[in-house]
Amino acid sequence: MPHEDLKALFENWLAAHGAAVLKIARTYAFSKEDIQELAQEILFQSWVSLPQFEGRATASTWFYRIAINTALTWSRNDRHRKTRQKPLFQIDELSGPDQDIVRSFAQKETVERLYQAIHQLPKADAALVLLYLDNLTYRQIADVLGIMENNVGVKLNRAKRALGQMMEGESHDT
Amino acid sequence: MTPDDFQQAWNTQPSGIHVKIDAKILREETQRFQKQLTTRLLWRDLREIGTAMLLIPLWLFLGLKLALPWTWYLTIPALIWFAGYMLVDRRRSKPRPEEPGDSLCRRLENTLDLLEGQIRLLKSVLWWGLLPLAVPMLAFVGHVAVLERTADLFSVIILWVAAPAIIGVVFFFVYWLNQHVVRTDLIPRRDELKKQLLSLQEESTDSESLTSD
DSSP, X not given: OOHHHHHHHHHHHHHHHHHHHHHXXXXXXXXXXXXXXXXXXXXXXXXXXXXXXXXXXXXXXXXXXHHHHHHHHOOTTOHHHHTOSSOSEEEEEOOOOOOOHHHHHHHHHHHHHHHHHHHHSOHHHHHHHHHHHTTOOHHHHHHHHTOOHHHHHHHHHHHHHHHHHHHHHHHHHO | XXXXXXXXXXXXXXXXXXXXXXXXXXXXXXHHHHHHHHHHHHHHHHHHHHHHHHHHHHHHXXXXXXXXXGGGGGHHHHHHHHHHHHHHHHHHTOOOOOOTXXXXXXXXXXXXXXXXXXXXXXXXXXXXXXXXXXXXXXXXXXXXXXXXXTSOHHHHHIIIIIHHHHHHHHHHHHHHXXXXXXXXXIHHHHHHHHHHHHHHHXXXXXXXXXXXX
């Protein structure tokens, strides 16, 4: 595939699934720097994998798979990445949906606490919760993780319970 | 707050990102990445096997140059065995090639297979790697010691005590290093992966199914 076509396809892809990149990076990395680096790595891995996309899975499933696999194997000290001279992508977050300031502040706080709680979950459970929060269907979650669809509900229930308890615990603490 | 409230809050995050791509840098980086990947795979294969194969001509050269006794050459079949075993093991336990779009379970299974193979190889390194190399080396030292039994006391001590001790210490250190890597790095990583995989693959129980949404 010519380079320009690849670039166009990649840009279309980003328009549809780009928001997930930073969410996944925030799920698996802690500091601002690491989040940026992981987001760069997810984008880069998506880019180099793009020519191998054959359409057997949907584009979103494929994208989430690459992103989660990259995040799970990502290491802060990867030598290959450390030798990069400058960031490959300049990533700017677009603003979220409009809403009133008080409500927006409360939601933002909830999101922060959600990330803190997800960080405490086992990595595979974190992936499950992340996909659920991102509104993927059970079928899509099963495809990304490679598990049976009827197992997703049960696992998700368990993970949601753990998440709820952590959130509850935190709100009592604060 | 219910999980659905969490979902609602989650979706208030920015709904997209704007990514600026420098096509030239990206193309260069992609080429560099692919080159590094090829080099890494080649280097992994060459490291142990290549070292063993390179030692064979060196062994032959030293044997001929210094007119060493025949037991010196016993190490050569041991080196061939070492390289051959590694080669066969690598072919036998060659994992299915990873694809970028593999599901999480598939990726974890692949990595787990790789780790299991590596643990098995290093755990048994004494039997297939270290002993086959140490025995001919000790045989050579023993043979020279017998041939030089009339030499001065210093040479006798070197041949009967110091040389076997040095070989023993070196081989023991290599063995300890291998087992240390297995204990402190490979096994914890394998256990962690197994835990992740099990938590994904375990079947739901009836009671849980009944309580699920």
